[in-house]
Amino acid sequence: MNSRMNAFRSRLGGFAFGGDYNPEQWDRSVWDEDMTLMRQAGVNLVTVGVFAWASLEPAPGEFTFDWLDDVMDLLHRNDISVDLATPTMAPPAWLSQQFPDVLPVMEDGETFGFGSRLHFDPSSPAYRQAATRITTALAKRYSHHPALAMWHISNEFGPTAYNAHSSVAFRDWLRRRYGTLERLNDAWYTRFWSQVYTDWEQVNVPEVPRSWSNPARRLDFKRFVSDTLLECFIAERDIVRSYRDDIPVLTNFMRFYKNADYWRWAAEQDAAALDIYPDPGRDDSHIPAALNFDLMRSLRGEPWVLMEQAASGVSQWKVNNVKRPGRMRLGSYQAVAHGADTVMYFQWRASRGGQERFHSAMLPHSGTGARTWREVSALGNELPRIAEVAGADSTADVAVLFDWNAWWGLTETHGLPRNDFDYTQLQTDHYRPLWQAHHAVDFVSFGSDFGRYRAIVVPNAYLVDDRCARELEAFVRGGGTVICSFFSGVVDECNQVRQPAYPGAFRDLIGAYIDEYWPARDNETVNVSFADGTPAIADWWQDSIHPESATVLARYTSGPLAGRPAVIDNTLGDGRFVYIGTRLEPAALAAVLLGALADAGVRPVVPDAPAFVEATVRQTAEHRYLFLLNHSDDAPATVTTGERGVDLIGGEPVWDVVRLAPLQVAVIRVTE
Template sequence: MTSEQRTHTPEHRLKRLHERLGGIAYGGDYNPEQWPRAVWDEDVRLMKEAGVNLVTLAVFSWSRLETADGVYDFGWLDEIMDLLHANGIGVDLATPDAVPPAWLIARHPDILPVLADGSTFGFGSRQHFDVSHPAYRAKSLAMAEKMGERYAAHPALCMWHVNNEYGPVSYGPHADRAFREWLQAKYGNLDELNRAWSTDVWGQVYSDWAQVNAPAQPRTWSNPSRRLDYHRFTSDSMLAHYKAERDILRRHTSDLPVVTNFMRFYKNNDYWAWAAEEDAAALDIYPDPREEDAHVAAALNFDLMRSLRKGQPWLVMEQATAAVSQWSVNVSKLPGKMRLGSYQAIAQGADSILFFQWRQAKGGTERFHSGMVNHAGPDTRVFREVCELGRELKNLAGITGARSTAKVALVFDWDCWWALELGNSPRSDLNYAQEVLRLYRPFFDANITVDFVDTTSDLHHYSLVVLPASYLLTDDAARNIEEYVAGGGRLVASYLSGIVDQDNTIRLGGYPGALRNVLGAWSEELHPLAADAETVKLSTADGGTASAGYWTEHLHTTSADVLASYASGRLAGSPAVTRNSFGRGTAVYLSARVDNTFLEELLDAERTAAGIRPELDAPLGVQARRRTGDGRSYLLVLNHNDAPARVDVGAGGTDVLTRTRITGAVELAANGVLVLEEAAEEHVRTHAETGR
């Protein structure tokens, strides 16, 4: 490995970014082309007032940068880049290929994606491209080359931002061709394809590669193995285009981070594969202000972003200051909620707080989406909160690069997600993300830090692993889980785990086929409950009672102990929840969707038995997270309640925001935040006590 290769790692690129910015990145998307030139000077003045140190430029600017085929106009972008640099503001420069311009669509109308029903995605929105189209690929790569050449040495440039929220799926002729090529590379020959797709079912056997195409809308149901492969292909093809742009930009600026922005609970792209190709995971996060517990789903997404690159700090690329135009009822965040949500992201590993967008648009689709400067101008509650947050974040420069440690892992896997929600299953209404969230929430409420892993991850440094509806498990994944438990790990698996193999075909011999040995139990039939309100009673081994709804199974034990049995319904007397000793570890199986109280008590017992303790004992609704690194330790305490909460921080530390010493019991204001820099010796003692 050369000296340059060692220096230009993702970690070093990010460290250099934050050194240039003086700490946490703060700012957002800036669209100066939407405003008269006179507004630009006011913008940079207000940015300095707000503490902005980074803005994202050119995300939607293709039509202004290339006004006709091969006719480029970078003058306005040069001017704003120079102006921002002169005022000490860095630039995250985007390649604008999320929005192919009208002239390109007029020349190549088949760039527009074809939907599954054969209709064509129209011009007038964004992401209106088939990523497999050769003209789209050639023109967008040419733009990346032009921008790399022109701005590589510009002193304002701090980071590259490729495209925006990748995601369009196409079923047109260009996708057909690319899908066949992808399948030929994967399977090699048609015999192997026919085997993997079980094409003898319903006589779908292929005898020539020309017969294979994208799984457009069929008469009734479509082959689930074929559709699963199309999900994989779609993610891979978009990722390949990202990598092509990234490589161009990296050739010009090997020392700068290159990222694209991910989305909350986004299904189309396998972010495990994507994150491995980026310098940082970057998230667009828009919780619905109407949901009282929206911060819990946000927390899951934050932990997922932190986990995608094995604990490396990540970036908030977009969030809203107030109202979010995508919701049917556009409720504005209450005072203090924007600040609280920003600190929550930092507590869970973020090293940037960026917004969409700097100045609220006066026209277009997102004209009611809030900005850092809203329609009423800077003399507003929102801008005052923006400025106050900017002042506070300057005190947190030392937290950049710090990480969190977890001993609990939850599996979140895109193959599982795709396979589980293809339909034609005993419950086609199951929502994978909500299943994961349900098993995540008890840990969040208990202030237990959670890592997310995929089915290929090394599990051995975790004390507890949870499989939420891990429907698809490969042979290697099943062996990985068995080896983890046999080596002394603790496993909790929920229903609908281990049902199918990598080809989305059923594992025979009883459900859950991939996990029968480690669980010491098997089901002969799956029994989803007919009505949403239907429940059955459970009796527990210790004489207690519980209930279950939505899902049950006819379960048999081979070596497992029964923790709870069905006490009513057609399965009365059969096991419902089991625990099996396997090697030096244990594996719990939930064959039913048990009630929340039982689930919380079970997970609490499992993590307690594993020696896992909370970051801080605190009232419900008060979140505590710890970030450590380079001899520093920060404890962040967040009150998500709309009333004050009393919290005992023990030995405490120095309040980073006020520079005062805080110990013992403190009252945290409603939606309040406490950031403590802990003494090094206290950090070591606390981690020794909690087993982390």
């Protein structure tokens, strides 16, 4: 495990608790009250400086660090550590005034003007020079300040720019990837529609055309955007590390964020970190939240950092519902249950003005009399009871394939049999029954080690590279189980259809070929019957499957494909590959997934619990910790654990059965 993160955990003495602190937005007289209230709430870490570029460098090369000196010293005197941010996500007005081409041109040709944030072209030399200057100045001054515990590089990287600088950088990226124009033309299949390039200067970023555009070009542009943003992170990371190399350096990821391949990013920082805002207006928002938590843990195979969440409501949706009593605590423990070693918020004190003035905060506008404050401070004083869990790992026997290239291929290019795929919803549809059945779940990508698992779930992986196809085959032949959904293995990494017949990458694996894809008409459904007579409903999509070595598990019993296979099972070597050729109703999808996992020897975390109870395990070399969370607002739950131990939160002994009131949590140190 990362030694920098081990040192960070040791310094904090357990879990980090706190949030973004923006003292530059407040009079100096407020700061002393902040310190008093932070101590009352159990705050031990704050993120400082995220939005402070104009306050730190009001004119090019003129630094005003006195106020930050005072803040750092004040926090240190109050035993509060600092996650110090480089402020480069929100450039000051003077930068775009001096260099107008720093402002990003959007896909439609319009310029993204000053007045928001992320208003920069990441390929802009002027932006990179200014970012280097402020980052270097901060690193020189604060690298050895006793309050500093972590570096926070920029914030929520994300701008996509279509500027001239972007085209230059895109060409350079393509030269590194392909080497020659001949290879580029082949990869992009430019003979179609006479798009052949004869000079590198003809290649530009894919701005909006009058009609459809080259799908491989758009795919490579998504890869370029992710890599270019990563270059910005690495440049600032390397600056701060050059001054001090023993503390963590990271940036914050976002829930289901498409513009950055977090598998590549996570390898470049000391921990994965997540900003997540589940919608309190949705009763099931905790399930995609759990998916994102498991994904964050899987990116490095280590505990991760919950960098931002809301204490209550946010300000980004049409209707911003509050988190009802108990929900903030439950969601915080949910992140910890899935491997987080921090509980952080945006932000400490609610802003008086600006776009996020009604975004909830640890300290609301109404102050310490607010319900939110009482819940936040209660949690901050409760978390030390489970301090021994910090740093504990998690393991799983089943993994779900989540890859940004598969996502981009399926949703960022046109011309598919359907052009309304929602990759993250498909992921959630496959994850939900695993969560409800209390399975521990990891996520994997094209380059992951599949051999650690008994089973792998592959949701609609339209694009797979050659390595992934080979390693999935080796996994199955070696005894593993794969459950794969329709329209998978169809194209290679260049978005070209694999030959011969669908699904080219997986034809031997599924033991069948597909001659046509049948997207459903509006409101069209078909009946499906499993081999044991169990009926099901399917919609949205049908594969026309022709078995070669596969066994049929279910057939269509209505519609033009009646009598043809809907679900097949193929034995290969010592393992099996289950292929689902349609969109099954949720109960039928769950039956296929869970049946295959049971056959593969994958067992749930707890043998008996209601579906609305979440169960996870974290473990160290000495102890195993069972987390149980009741997500029901009104139903108590009885969970048979088969375990004995002590609930660290309440201190009570546990004997086989745990009873949870609505919205309650148990963290059980298991007695072996």
